[in-house]
Amino acid sequence: MIGNILTNISSYFAFDPQNPMIFNSGFFMVIFTLFLLVYTLIYQRGKFMTSLWVVTFSLFFYYKSSGIFFLLILLTSVSDFLIAQQIKKAKTKRAKRSWLFLALLFSFGILGYFKYTNFILFNISKIIESNFAFLEIILPVGISFYTFQSVSYVLDIYWEKMKPTKNFLDYAFFLTFFPQLVAGPIVKASHFLPQLEKIPVITKQAVYTGLWLIIVGLFKKAVIADYVAQYNDIIFSNPSSYNGFENLMAVYGYTIQIYCDFSGYSDMAIGLGLIMGYNLGTNFNFPYKARNITDFWRRWHISLSSWLRDYIYIPLGGNRKGKIRTYINLFLTMLIGGLWHGAAWRFVFWGGMHGLGLAIHKFCKKWLQKIPDNFPSKSVSWFITFHFVIFLWIFFRANDITIEVTKEVISNGVATEIISKANVDGFSVAWIMIEKIFSDTDFSYFAVFLQARWLWLFLVIIGFAMHGISTRKNEQIANAFVKMPFVLKLLIFLFVVQLVLQLRLEYVQPFIYFQF
Structure with a gap:
């Protein structure tokens, strides 16, 4: 009996493509309440623990929405965080452009593969009049949103509109923050990252x-x-x-x-x-x-x-x-x-x-x-x-x-x-x-x-x-x-x-x- 209970509980935490975690689901309301209880206890005790807790929950939220693709947003976080540092350190305009090109190639390359590969191949097949079988490519939920968000950060660093954050956890927080992760709003780093520099003030x-x-x-x-x-x-x-x-x-x-x-x-x-x-x-x-x-x-x-x-x-x-x-x-x-x-x-x-x-x-x-x-x-x-x-x-x-x-055939x-x-x-x-x-x-x-x-x-x-x-x-x-x-x-x-x-x-x- 205990085994059945544990199996039922674990099924709620496993990825189910037919039932992604969304705000109006009963499971999200329950799990968010539990998340908020812990968040309320720790948010004033230290920025590190708060950020770690939020990023962990955000990645779990994305896992429940897109399965293994949560690793993709983690990879994007690491890539653009490191490249932004290199853009800031670069001594010449050419070096800055090279790092920017790498960031854009990486981010838009991933987006292009998952979202536009079949569209491009299908239209090419129409032009050359050949048969085309769609590739089985699953589109990760919200990839267009977090790609635009990450790219805007790198561009702002390149244009010197802001300085790159030195804290990877802050950047991961910004990119994976679960309320806006899968369908926006597309939050700019210049608007959100400064909010992470201090303990949030929560009022009634x-x-x-x-x-x-x-x-x-x-x-x-x-x-x-x-x-x-x-x-x-x-x-x-x-x-x-x-x-x-x-x-x-x-x-x-x-x-x-x-x-x-x-x-x-x-x-x-x-x-x-x-x-x-x-x-x-x-x-x-x-x-x-x-x-x-x-x-x-x-x-x-x-x-x-x-x-x-x-x-x-x-x-x-x-x-x-x-x-x-x-x-x-x-x-x-x-x-x-x-x-x-x-x-x-x-x-x-x-x-x-x-x-x-x-x-x-x-x-x-x-x-x-x-x-x-x-x-x-x-x-x-x-x-x-x-x-x-x-x-x-x-x-x-x-x-x-x-x-x-x-x-009608006669x-x-x-x-x-x-x-x-x-x-x-x-x-x-x-x-x-x-x-x-x-x-x-x-x-x-x-x-x-x-x-x-x-x-x-x-x-x-x-x-x-x-x-x-x-x-x-x-x-x-x-x-x-x-x-x-x-x-x-x-x-x-x-x-x-x-x-x-x-x-x-x-x-x-x-x-x-x-x-x-």
Whole structure:
């Protein structure tokens, strides 16, 4: 009996690719509580023990998410830590460049192998018209995030924006810190490493603000995003089988799903950091309120857009090389941003179109500023921006699918139906969905849809309503929560947990950005 108990316990600590450790899982809540108890006891007694405890737990967290690939992030930590030291010590510009080249080759080489090998080989095979069998390469969770984070550190050292840390444990802490490890925010070393130089100050205000963010993030992710995803996934898996209205609803549904999923993760990550005494910054600022595409990227995935600005756009020349170069730089930056999200042409198209939108807005800005800033102009600019973003989400979401094709074959005067399977790439799936929306949408179908999908529609509306609350009102609600009696805080948390349990799926739904 004891042997069975030990076996069951050990199974929770073993890597299971079907059940990665994520913030909204019961196991994480239990294991984080135990981690936090130890952390609370040691964080004021010495920086070394605190850092060692956090790094150990972070590597365990990553092991539970990606198995043996936790060694990969450890290798990246050692490599970039040592190379940064050599860049600082180098006496000549040529030596500094050589060390930088080695760091970039190592980091982007690993990322390129795991993320882009099949994409490159597949496209080469198309050009030379040869058969291609995909290589069995498993993409480590969050590799794009921690690669960008590590590369930014090395570049900041090379550009002499900061001095390299002399403490490897601090660097490992920065790169592996579990709240932001697998899906951001992409934290800059210049923002985070100084926080590790002193014992963190943990206040009631920070802890309760962090708890509020965790509750909000949990509600967004596990109540709204996961439930809404069920219908969205059905439609996107074969849009041609559904009418235009159903496709349109799936597109609006995905718009709030990806926001609640990703911003929900960011809320929880930032909240966990605050509880431990660390500030991870802000990653979302109500992006669907944007009235132009430039403003959208100031509000959406802020840590990525600022990374692209600082490490791609500005080094390309930014807006310092004339208007034409500015437009080209914007386009190229977002093209790279699209490719960062995934190894598929639909991501390249998605990024390129956002880059084109940024360039057009930059070009038209002097004329747009002459338009009166009244309610009609605000409404029109918001509507255009919102639906431009929604249109491109279709390409972002549309995966390759396999559909059944029925053909009628006549042999000896007898008609026979033959069912075969056909592969449709994500880019084509997106255009199928767009064609259905514009050619087959009947709004009278809403009554039937409402009867069948009332809870789905209700949660979509709740998601947009939460997004629509003003920044000031959000701050007031958060402050009210902080001032509440502890019992009331606990009741709110338990209420959200109960909602999660009521609406949960049979399987744990990973965060969308885990795939990047």
